[in-house]
Amino acid sequence: MSLLKFIFSKQFLIQIGIAIVALVIIVFGTLQWLKYTTNHSETITVPNLSKLSLDIVDKKLDEMNLRYTVLDSASFNPEYPPFSVLDQTPLPGKKVKEQRKIYLTVNPSGYAEVEIPDNLIRKTLRQVQPSLLARGFKIGDTIEEPDMAKGAVLELQHKGQILKPGDKLPKTSVVDIVIGDGSLKYGQNTDEAKDLNKNTVNP
Template identity: 45%
Template sequence: MSLRKYLTSGVFFAQILAAMAIVAVISFLFFHWITYTTHHGQEITVPNLAKLSVEQAEEQLSALDLDFVVLDTVDFKPDFPKLTVVEQEPKAGAKVKEGRKIYIKINASTYTMVALPDLIEKTYRQAVPTLEAVGLQEGTISYRPYLGKDMVLEMSMNGKKLKAGDKILKSSKIDLVLGDGKVTYEETVDTTTVDTTQMPPLDGQ
């Protein structure tokens, strides 16, 4: 059979159709495999892990084929139970793929200890921001007679007098004794009568 007759024969067209069918099947299987291995279109909603223990968070994430990594322990937050999740990334509600790692931070078991700053002879307006800067709070304010108004004279907590550098739990309330700016002076004026007759005469008199 000549080439011309072969190219126009039914056998040639049948072979062409068979080859196209094979290519189509292979392409379908390939793209189906790619979709399966990359989980294309399969997204998982990240659950809210806030206030869950590490064990509870692991249980929830494992059920969704997600993994997790504990990044750090943060300063104690009273709004969260101790040793529970306070932060997570990605955030709750985010869409991720299977096997994605969720990074979490855990609440400390208690407040950390901080050093009490030196507030003596500082004004009240200076003292409060200084306390807050190290994580302490303003407690009860009382006054004592003193020349400097609103000047810190004493620091205490639960009735115990404190000094600069003392270690106390973060978030503690520090009571301050301030000067009231009112000091009573007792003045005694001695009036002396001067006897001018006993004074030596002035020159020329």
């Protein structure tokens, strides 16, 4: 078989086609390997996201080819804006690869609401105060009203409104405590005791 006939033969053309396909695969694989090894050592410095809103975080991390996910919100921190970043993992300054996920803890919109506990009425001031403080309330004024039991808690108030068991207030709300002053005698009504107290104070 002459060289010219062999060049144009079906067998030769098949071999040329196989060689071209193999060359394309080798070139493509080499380019992908070079791309991987070139970026393999590249890292990104994690930015400080503290006190940033999620809108700003989303834009910032997208520009840096980083991702994020929001964990359950923590307790409200008044030193941080609502819905801003409280904490992050990895910490700022850490080196990470592209598309690394940053885990964020976000500040809630405000303090969680807490229920007014029951069984506080007619207890002593020393019993009621720790119970309220343990739930995150602040103790306001102690107001005395005529009652037979001196120091017994008659009612709880918030901004002048009487609180009932089960009522909810934001944590850190101020609760005023009304207690008995021991001036009410048996068979005497509250108004009489108040008048008597006024006359005693202002003869």
